């Protein structure tokens with residue numbers, strides 16, 4: 228059997244990849260409990276997500292590290308958090324409101340909850356990962372994340388993410404993360420699992436890394 232991790236070519240994305248990668252993000256995140264909570268009106272969702280993920284991807288390209296695959300069927304947006312992040316840009320809030328319209332309060336609340344519970348220890352933050360729906364379940368996501376994890380492992384840097392459902396949580400556990408106490412989003416929102424991937428060789432610290440001043444503001 229072919230090991231998919233050797234057949235998936237991962238490279239850093241650039242602005243010229245933006246259009247297909249925004250489409251991957253929109254289609255991959257279109258369904259699910261978080262989408263139902265963020266944009267309850269299904270008829271609005273695709274248009275809102277198109278504007279939102281354009282903002283997200285461009286922010287990642289300019290301020291973080293974006294990986295993709297040779298066929299542009301997958302995208303991962305990482306932010307190094309090895310020192311306190313710069314203050315969030317003043318333009319972000321109006322841009323979010325413009326992109327998400329009447330749903331802006333939910334998007335802002337999601338950001339605020341994630342920010343409040345972000346670990347204080349230095350790490351790289353996986354803000355978004357998506358594989359185009361036709362390609363899901365064939366090992367592409369695991370291969371793309373494995374590519375970045377190997378670089379983190381060589382530098383001894385942990386990783387952190389929020390898992391939006393149990394199936395994703397299982398994937399991340401297989402990739403070396405462990406789950407912290409779940410977050411339940413307000414106003415009858417979905418459950419989110421905070422996940423931490425320490426250095427493979429280091430003994431696991433007791434408990435989950437505490438939230439701290441290193442990350443008072445989300446990168447986005």
Ligand SMILES: CC(C)(COP(=O)(O)OP(=O)(O)OC[C@H]1O[C@@H](n2cnc3c(N)ncnc32)[C@H](O)[C@@H]1OP(=O)(O)O)[C@@H](O)C(=O)NCCC(=O)NCCS
Pocket residue numbers: 255256356357358359362363364365366367368369370389390391392394395397398
């Ligand atoms: C989560 C995601 C990036 C994983 O990439 P992938 O290439 O589909 O995953 P892989 O083939 O490498 O691994 C398969 C595992 O991923 C997880 N998974 C989560 N959602 C999945 C989906 N819709 N289809 C297939 N696998 C999925 C499962 O743990 C699965 O293992 P299982 O089939 O034994 O349950 C991708 O499925 C996706 O884009 N999902 C929608 C967006 C999303 O939820 N992003 C992550 C937010 S935390």
